[in-house]
Amino acid sequence: MAATFAVPQAGDSNEADRGGLLRWQLACSDRTLFSHFLHLQGEYYHANVATVDCQAETYCGLQTKSAEARQPQPPVETKSKPFAPSKKRQQPKRRRGPNRPQSPSPTPEPRDPEVPAALPRIEGMAPQLTGAPGSAAAAGGAAAVKPQFHHYHHHHRLPPRHHHTAPASFLSKLAFWSVCSLSLLLAFILLSPSSAPAPRAAPDSPRRSLHASPSPAASWGGAAWEKKVRASARVRRPRGHSVLVTGAAGFVGCHAAAALRRRGDGVLGLDNFNDYYDTALKRGRAALLARSGVYVVDGDIADSELLAKLFDVVPFTHVLHLAAQAGVRHALVDPMSYVRANVAGLVALLEAARAANPQPAIVWASSSSVYGLNSHVPFSEHDRTDRPASLYAATKKAGEEIAHVYNHIYGLSLTALRFFTVYGPWGRPDMAYFFFTRDILAGRPITVYESAGGSHQTTISRDFTYIDDIVKGCVAALDTAGRSTGSGGKKRGPAPFRTYNLGNTSPVPVTQLVDLLEKLLKVKAVRKVVKMPRNGDVPYTHANVSLAQRELGYRPSTDLQTGLKKFVRWYLEYYHPDLAQKQKQHAGSNGKGPRGQNGSSSSAR
Numbered sequence: 001m002a003a004t005f006a007v008p009q010a011g012d013s014n015e016a017d018r019g020g021l022l023r024w025q026l027a028c029s030d031r032t033l034f035s036h037f038l039h040l041q042g043e044y045y046h047a048n049v050a051t052v053d054c055q056a057e058t059y060c061g062l063q064t065k066s067a068e069a070r071q072p073q074p075p076v077e078t079k080s081k082p083f084a085p086s087k088k089r090q091q092p093k094r095r096r097g098p099n100r101p102q103s104p105s106p107t108p109e110p111r112d113p114e115v116p117a118a119l120p121r122i123e124g125m126a127p128q129l130t131g132a133p134g135s136a137a138a139a140g141g142a143a144a145v146k147p148q149f150h151h152y153h154h155h156h157r158l159p160p161r162h163h164h165t166a167p168a169s170f171l172s173k174l175a176f177w178s179v180c181s182l183s184l185l186l187a188f189i190l191l192s193p194s195s196a197p198a199p200r201a202a203p204d205s206p207r208r209s210l211h212a213s214p215s216p217a218a219s220w221g222g223a224a225w226e227k228k229v230r231a232s233a234r235v236r237r238p239r240g241h242s243v244l245v246t247g248a249a250g251f252v253g254c255h256a257a258a259a260l261r262r263r264g265d266g267v268l269g270l271d272n273f274n275d276y277y278d279t280a281l282k283r284g285r286a287a288l289l290a291r292s293g294v295y296v297v298d299g300d301i302a303d304s305e306l307l308a309k310l311f312d313v314v315p316f317t318h319v320l321h322l323a324a325q326a327g328v329r330h331a332l333v334d335p336m337s338y339v340r341a342n343v344a345g346l347v348a349l350l351e352a353a354r355a356a357n358p359q360p361a362i363v364w365a366s367s368s369s370v371y372g373l374n375s376h377v378p379f380s381e382h383d384r385t386d387r388p389a390s391l392y393a394a395t396k397k398a399g400e401e402i403a404h405v406y407n408h409i410y411g412l413s414l415t416a417l418r419f420f421t422v423y424g425p426w427g428r429p430d431m432a433y434f435f436f437t438r439d440i441l442a443g444r445p446i447t448v449y450e451s452a453g454g455s456h457q458t459t460i461s462r463d464f465t466y467i468d469d470i471v472k473g474c475v476a477a478l479d480t481a482g483r484s485t486g487s488g489g490k491k492r493g494p495a496p497f498r499t500y501n502l503g504n505t506s507p508v509p510v511t512q513l514v515d516l517l518e519k520l521l522k523v524k525a526v527r528k529v530v531k532m533p534r535n536g537d538v539p540y541t542h543a544n545v546s547l548a549q550r551e552l553g554y555r556p557s558t559d560l561q562t563g564l565k566k567f568v569r570w571y572l573e574y575y576h577p578d579l580a581q582k583q584k585q586h587a588g589s590n591g592k593g594p595r596g597q598n599g600s601s602s603s604a605r
């Protein structure tokens, strides 16, 4: 801890400061040194109060305020005999009370013989405590204690004690130092980096700091583990794929892995189960996959050793790379998590893939957000993507460029899919449709953005795309991906490099999304309409999917109302089974009959 304490001095020009008892600054904190301080305070209480009065201040790195500005003073003779607390306590008490000289003297007061006894300790500590090069205390303990200090300290700062009886004076000093100690302790606690509250997400927000959630399954390797990996990746249909799905415990990942597994592809999941949002939801998705025979390895895409091992154990034909740091607005909170996952993580994966033998074809999740400030609608793959509006978008755009490098140099087959606001059962709690549902049910207000004006758009709209349509697009992209051509780390010929929009092609205003949720939940939303802040959001998205239609046979078929109905049904069953039961009964009594447990045809259940 470099701590500087400034005590009003006789020479100070600022009278107001003189009146202050103690001014201090903590440049940084260190528990060890603070504990020294506490220890020294203990010494103070054991020692003669008047004697150690100055000494204790010096221990703490107390400096006269504006010390450098004051006139040079005659040097003070200090002895450097070793500190001997017990001896010190035995020494005769210093004069105090009415007998002590009262008037401030312009000449230095000779140091009390008791004071030097403590100086060696002060000398060793002061530089540490003050840390201010050239400061009086930093220059060396006792010499830094200037004569006026004593004058002011004894005659101005605590004048009343001179008129008290000895016990009263002792008590007042005790009280004074107690207050000082408590203030310092409080300041230490507040300013200590370790105890300072970590940046937290807003209350009830699913977002938290991004850390892989600890799990007993987080270790990997060994014969049993390899057996599980092989079994999960085993292909069960003729000409089926063996697919490594990264982000398999994520929203799109779990649906896609389940769909691939259903048709007999070999699927191995990989996920680091980070706590960007509720890890229980991720574990729930992984548990569903486990029931259908898909093992999700608990590991990080940035773990090159793990990736090499996986490619060593399984000759994957494909990688569906969906692991990423998602969310547009969260990039304001934790920008580095986007760089780590979407840039460094992607490179780690591509490195492993290019070194693998055989090289897999890679299909990966880019985003509609790469269109950024593009105003040419509907967004086509040929439109500009060089004006991202968020760091999330920028990292996805960077990913597209990085992918091109690996295609160009190593012959990796690469397909980027630009997803447009995907929603559905088992969705992401950080997305608006999800937390709007949660907040509407809880009776909490929701913030609905409206256009900030100035653009040709008047309402904020999204091309909301249902999860089943996205999964179909992913599977089609895997099925049509040409082979990677590299081997032994060298390109052997040109390999496919593709980019597709996967959207719904019909943008819906966010206000209409809320209308639909109100209807489905049978609860009126408390809307707080605000101008869209500059948080990375764009006012409007609309996919042109003609390329995906032509080359992948992609045809989105779920409108927002139908998709939201499936989402709401799942949400209620998952979070509010009692409410779901009531709705079912209500629907039954209206002659509609009970519905299935989950409306998603590609349900991961």
Ligand SMILES: O=C(O)[C@H]1O[C@H](OP(=O)(O)OP(=O)(O)OC[C@H]2O[C@@H](n3ccc(=O)[nH]c3=O)[C@H](O)[C@@H]2O)[C@H](O)[C@@H](O)[C@H]1O
Pocket (backbone or CB within 6 Å): 326, 327, 328, 367, 368, 369, 370, 419, 420, 421, 422, 430, 431, 432, 433, 447, 448, 449, 450, 460, 461, 462, 510, 532, 537, 538, 539
């Ligand atoms: O397709 C993408 O590329 C991205 O889609 C998704 O981003 P978005 O389209 O922004 O979805 P989402 O957050 O659900 O906000 C929806 C709407 O609600 C508005 N919105 C949002 C919050 C709020 O409090 N109020 C509000 O009106 C908001 O202004 C917006 O108009 C993915 O999260 C992202 O990872 C990425 O994949």
